[in-house]
Amino acid sequence: MSAITLSLKDGDAVSVAAGTTVQEALSQLLSNKQRKRCVAAYAGETVVDLLTPLTEDTVLTPIQVGTDEGLEVLRHSTAHVMAHAVRDLFGDDVKVAIGPAIADGFYYDFLRDEPFTPEDFEKIENRMAEIVARNLPFERLEMSSNEAVAAFGDQGEKYKVELIEDLGVDQVSLYSIGGFRDLCRGPHVPNTSFIKAFKLLRVAGAYWRGDEKNDVLQRIYGTAFFDAKALKKYLNALEEAKKRDHRKLGKELELFTMEDQIGPGLILWQPKGAQLRRLIEDYWKDEHYRHGYELLYTPHIARQDLWKTSGHLDFYSENMYSAMDIDDVQYQLKPMNCPFHIGVYKSSKRSYREFPIRWAELGTVYRYERAGALHGLLRVRGFTQDDAHIFCRPDQLEEEIFHILDLNLRILKTFGFDSYDIYLSTRPEKSVGTDENWEAATTALKLALEKKNLDYMIDPGEGVFYGPKIDIKIKDQLHRSWQCSTIQVDFNLPERFKMSFVGSDNTEHQPIMIHRALMGSLERFIGVLIEHYAGAFPLWFAPVQARILNITDDQAEYGEAVYEQLRLAGIRVEKDLRNEKLNYKIREAQVKKIPYMLIVGDKEKEAGTVAVRLRTGKNLPPMSVADFIELVQKEVAAGRGY
Ligand SMILES: [Zn+2]
Ligand SMILES: [Zn+2]
Numbered sequence: 229m230s231a232i233t234l235s236l237k238d239g240d241a242v243s244v245a246a247g248t249t250v251q252e253a254l255s256q257l258l259s260n261k262q263r264k265r266c267v268a269a270y271a272g273e274t275v276v277d278l279l280t281p282l283t284e285d286t287v288l289t290p291i292q293v294g295t296d297e298g299l300e301v302l303r304h305s306t307a308h309v310m311a312h313a314v315r316d317l318f319g320d321d322v323k324v325a326i327g328p329a330i331a332d333g334f335y336y337d338f339l340r341d342e343p344f345t346p347e348d349f350e351k352i353e354n355r356m357a358e359i360v361a362r363n364l365p366f367e368r369l370e371m372s373s374n375e376a377v378a379a380f381g382d383q384g385e386k387y388k389v390e391l392i393e394d395l396g397v398d399q400v401s402l403y404s405i406g407g408f409r410d411l412c413r414g415p416h417v418p419n420t421s422f423i424k425a426f427k428l429l430r431v432a433g434a435y436w437r438g439d440e441k442n443d444v445l446q447r448i449y450g451t452a453f454f455d456a457k458a459l460k461k462y463l464n465a466l467e468e469a470k471k472r473d474h475r476k477l478g479k480e481l482e483l484f485t486m487e488d489q490i491g492p493g494l495i496l497w498q499p500k501g502a503q504l505r506r507l508i509e510d511y512w513k514d515e516h517y518r519h520g521y522e523l524l525y526t527p528h529i530a531r532q533d534l535w536k537t538s539g540h541l542d543f544y545s546e547n548m549y550s551a552m553d554i555d556d557v558q559y560q561l562k563p564m565n566c567p568f569h570i571g572v573y574k575s576s577k578r579s580y581r582e583f584p585i586r587w588a589e590l591g592t593v594y595r596y597e598r599a600g601a602l603h604g605l606l607r608v609r610g611f612t613q614d615d616a617h618i619f620c621r622p623d624q625l626e627e628e629i630f631h632i633l634d635l636n637l638r639i640l641k642t643f644g645f646d647s648y649d650i651y652l653s654t655r656p657e658k659s660v661g662t663d664e665n666w667e668a669a670t671t672a673l674k675l676a677l678e679k680k681n682l683d684y685m686i687d688p689g690e691g692v693f694y695g696p697k698i699d700i701k702i703k704d705q706l707h708r709s710w711q712c713s714t715i716q717v718d719f720n721l722p723e724r725f726k727m728s729f730v731g732s733d734n735t736e737h738q739p740i741m742i743h744r745a746l747m748g749s750l751e752r753f754i755g756v757l758i759e760h761y762a763g764a765f766p767l768w769f770a771p772v773q774a775r776i777l778n779i780t781d782d783q784a785e786y787g788e789a790v791y792e793q794l795r796l797a798g799i800r801v802e803k804d805l806r807n808e809k810l811n812y813k814i815r816e817a818q819v820k821k822i823p824y825m826l827i828v829g830d831k832e833k834e835a836g837t838v839a840v841r842l843r844t845g846k847n848l849p850p851m852s853v854a855d856f857i858e859l860v861q862k863e864v865a866a867g868r869g870y
Contacts, residue, residue: 230245230246231243231244231245231246232244232245232246232248232282232283232284232285232286233285234248234253234257234282234285234286234288235257235285235286235287235288236257236258236287236288236289236290237287237288237289240257241257242256242257244256246282246283246284247281247282247283248281248282249278249279249280249281249282250269250271250276250277250278250279250280250282250288251263251266251278251279251418253282253288254266254269254278254288254290257288258290262290262292265290265292265293265294266278266290266291266292266293267291267292267293267298267301267302267415267417267418267422268291268297268298268301268414268415268416268417269288269289269290269291270288270289270291271286271287271288272286272287275291275414275415276414276415277366277368277414277415277416277418278418279365279367279368279418280368291415293422293454294454298454299329299452299453299454300329301329301415301416301417302417302422302423302452302453302454303329303330303333303334303451303452304327304328304329304334304416305366305416305417305420305422305423306334306356306423306426306450306452307327307328307329307334307335307336307450308327308366308403308405308408308410308412308416309356309359309360309405309420309423309426310327310334310336310352310356310428310448310450311324311327311336311338311408311410312356312359312405312406312408313352313353313355313356313359314336314338314352314448315408316355316359316408317348317351317352317355318340320383320384321340321341321342322338322339322340323338323339323340323384323385323386323387324336324337324338324385324387324388324410325337325338325339325387325436325445326387326391327410330449332451332462333429333449333450333451333452334449334450334451334452335447335448335449335450336447336448337434337436337445337446337447338445338446338447338448339387339436339443339445339446340446343431343446344431344446344448349428349431349448352428352448353426353427353428356423356426359405359406359420360420360421360423360424362406362420363419363420363421364405364406364419364420365405365418365419365420366403366404366405366416366417366418366419366420367403367404367405368401368402368403368414368416369401369402369403369404369409370399370400370401370402371399371400371402372398372399372400373392373393373395373397373398373399373400376388376392376400376402376411377389377392377393379409380392380411387436388410388411391411392411401413401414403416405420422454423452424453424454424455424456425452425453425454425455425456425458425459426450426451426452426453426459427450427451427452427459427463428448428449428450429449429450429451429466430448430449431446431447431448431449432446432447432449433445433446433447434446434447465706468706469706469708469759471762472706472758472759472760472762472763473604473759474604474605474606474754474755474756474758474759475604475605477758477759477762477763478501478604478605478758480763480819480820481500481501481758481763481771481820481821482498482499482500482501483497483498483500483501483504483754483758483771484496484497484498484501484605485498491609492599492602492609493597493599493602493607493608493609493610494608494609494610495605495608495610495611495751500771500772501754501771503771503772503800504754504765504769504770504771505750505754507768507769507771508747508750508753508754508769509590509750511642511768511769511868512590512614512639512747513590515635515638515639516586516588516616516635519586519631519634519635520586520631521586521587521588521616522586522587522588523587523588523589524568524569524572524587524588524589525589526565526568526569526571526572526589526591527562527568528561528562528592528594529552529559529560529561529562530559530560530562530567530568531557531558531559532551532557532558532559532560534567535548535560535567537567537724537725538564538566538567538721538724538725539720539721539724540563540564540567543693544563544564546596547563547595547596548560548561548563548594548595548596549561549594549596561594562591562593562594563593563594563595564593565589565591565593565613565615565617566617566718566721566741566743567721567725568589568591569587569589569617570617570721570725570727570741572587573585573619573727573739574725574727577730578619578728578729578730578739579729579730580621580729580730580731580732580737582729583619583620583621583624583729583739584618584619584620584624584628585618585619585620586616586617586618587616587617587618588614588615588616589615589616590612590613590614590615590750591612591613591615592610592611592612592613593610593611593612593613594609594610595609595611596609597609604755605751605752605754605755605758606751606752606755606756608751611749611750611751611752612749612750612751613745613748613749613750614745614746614747614748614749614750614753615743615744615745616743616744616745617741617742617743617744618632618741618742618744619727619729619739619740619741619742620739620740620742621729621731621737621739621740622665622668622740624740625668625669625672625717625740625742626672626675626676626679627676628742629672629673629676629677629698629715629742630676630679630680632715632742632744633676633677633680633682633698633715634680635746636700636713636715636744636746637680638869639746639747640700640702640712640713640746642867642868642869643753643757644760644761644766645702645703645704645760647702647703648700648701648702648703649685649700649701649703649709650677650682650683650684650685650698650699650700650701651684651685651686651687651690651698651699651700651701652670652673652674652677652684652685652686652687652696652697652698653686653687653688653689653690653691653692653696653697653698653699654666654670654686654687654688654689654690654691654696655670655689655691655696656689656690656691656692656693657689658693659691659693659694660693660694660719660720660723661694661695661719661720662719665719666695666696666719669695669696669717669719669740670696672717673696673697673698673715673717677698684698687699692716692718693720694716694718694719694720694721695716695717695718695719695720696716696717697714697715697716697717698713698714698715698716699711699713699714700712700713700714702756704756704759704760705760705761705762706759708759710752710756711748712746712747712748712752712753712756713744713745713746713747713748714743714744714745714748715742715743715744716742716743716744717740717741717742718740718741718742718743719740721741722738722739722740722741723738727739727741762821763821764821764823764843765821765823766867767823767824767860767863767864767867768863768864768867768868769867770800770821770822770823771800772800772801772802772820772822773799773800773801773822773823773824773860774794774799774800774801774802774822774823774824774825774826774856774860775801775802775803775804775817775820775822775824775825775826776790776791776794776801776802776803776804776805776826776828776838777804777805777810777813777814777817777825777826777827777828778804778805778827778828778829779810779827779828779829779830780807780829781807782830782833783828783829783830783832783833784805786828786832786833787803787805787828788803788805790826790828790838790853791803793853793857794853794856794857797857799857799860802822804816804817810827814827814841817843818843818845821843822843823842823843824840824841824842824843824856824860825840825841825842825843826838826839826840826841826856827839827840827841831850832850835850836852836853837850837851837852837853838850838851838852838853838856840856
């Protein structure tokens with residue numbers, strides 16, 4: 229048998245007989261301890277199982293426990309074990325479809341008439357544990373497609389048959405664990421002993437191949453880790469995320485609602501939510517004026533011709549709602565604010581002396597989203613962008629980007645976000661604009677980021693067709709990432725709308741246009757804020773800052789007087805002067821996450837003070853009403869930044 233050379237990327241190599249498996253090679257190339265941590269490997273660029281025999285010179289890169297790739301192999305392997313368990317338990321009543329690894333775990337789709345119940349989950353998990361305990365190998369089998377179609381056909385596994393037929397290849401690979409065979413490319417962990425910590429999480433409906441015309445399947449989601457500790461940590465985080473779910477808190481705190489009769493993805497802000505939003509908007513507007521912006525208001529609809537000129541009808545129509553006829557002219561709801569700001573720009577002749585022009589608008593737009601994609605405040609059909617457009621000369625671009633970044637990070641920080649990932653997206657294949665312009669704009673974005681001392685990653689080719697962009701993803705308390713801010717240079721619209729300005733040379737030039745949104749949309753941003761703070765908002769934008777609670781009816785009148793005093797001082801205050809037990813009233817205020825509870829008993833009434841209790845349960849020493857007002861004002865100013 230001929231000899232082949234197997235090597236590691238960093239140099240170590242062994243000469244072995246052809247047909248040596250990856251595992252055997254790795255046991256010569258790695259220490260015992262390291263080899264035991266391998267779950268699969270790259271042979272060159274291809275991922276392979278440890279039991280794959282090698283027939284030519286190969287560079288091996290082990291995939292180990294503790295890496296993302298290792299976890300993916302483990303999770304996909306766990307999906308096979310789950311399918312095995314489900315087939316064991318429910319026999320021919322289920323058909324298996326597909327079961328890949330996903331971001332936080334895995335899923336498997338099944339066809340079954342009966343819905344899977346929590347009791348079923350328990351049974352499945354127990355059966356999985358039994359399979360795992362048998363320490364079964366994952367065996368790879370190669371067979372002709374005809375053979376495989378026949379085998380799966382015999383078992384009535386119609387989805388597998390369809391998959392193989394669609395592959396259109398002569399040979400397919402299957403994996404077998406304890407006799408349960410599944411169509412699969414691999415790779416898998418060598419045996420089930422790696423599967424130590426797993427949990428089934430939930431079941432949801434899914435169409436076969438994502439097509440609404442196909443069978444509805446039941447998708448069981450689960451997750452797996454290499455050890456029980458990591459699984460526990462993940463499950464705790466999941467529990468915490470559930471508690472913070474903005475849809476649940478939105479209801480409890482009476483912030484927003486949606487009504488069937490009004491339509492999916494359309495938000496109704498309740499008084500508390502409207503107050504929250506008003507506070508955010510006021511702050512946003514103040515900051516913009518302080519940073520040299522002017523505000524605009526523009527309509528919600530425009531003639532269809534506008535959307536033709538802007539290009540939206542050609543490139544964006546599937547996101548736009550149908551036209552409406554007004555006096556024989558077609559109008560459409562706006563999916564974006566940009567053309568309106570251009571309209572304001574074009575209302576007079578512009579000179580370089582006015583530049584930069586910075587116009588901002590809390591502009592409400594409407595975009596079509598599939599009903600299935602809608603999600604609370606995060607994915608909606610009507611939303612308000614914190615939009616702005618900057619018009620400037622090419623030589624002002626870098627400075628303007630720097631200025632935007634400055635305001636952007638300041639606003640995010642004020643709301644409590646100081647950890648983020650920044651991406652710079654460069655020219656995509658399909659794009660408009662000259663090489664020169666792209667080059668200059670991309671360089672300006674880079675220089676501005678560097679001048680601001682920001683780390684960023686390049687997303688090659690992921691720019692918009694009309695220009696390069698910067699995206700900022702913020703991280704919340706649970707270290708989850710949320711896409712919020714975007715800053716985009718645009719060479720397209722100024723051209724389409726024939727925009728111009730008179731330069732210092734007295735001739736006409738085309739301005740540069742920058743689109744930017746810092747929070748993204750108010751809906752989405754508030755959704756993220758709710759989850760970030762678990763509804764316990766900082767004092768400066770808490771819809772209710774204080775609630776007055778009396779101990780007995782004797783202090784009702786005094787409570788009323790304190791309430792009036794605070795209200796007139798501009799504090800967002802409520803009163804709970806009902807004849808109820810104090811503890812009960814405290815609990816209710818705590819559920820509503822109100823920052824300050826002001827308790828008034830006989831002592832306070834006598835001294836003209838309030839006893840202050842925080843939502844954390846901590847108590848402050850009693851203080852005069854005037855002192856409390858000052859405390860609130862100071863805390864608000866500190867939170868808001870001025
Ligand atoms: Zn597989
Ligand atoms: Zn825009």
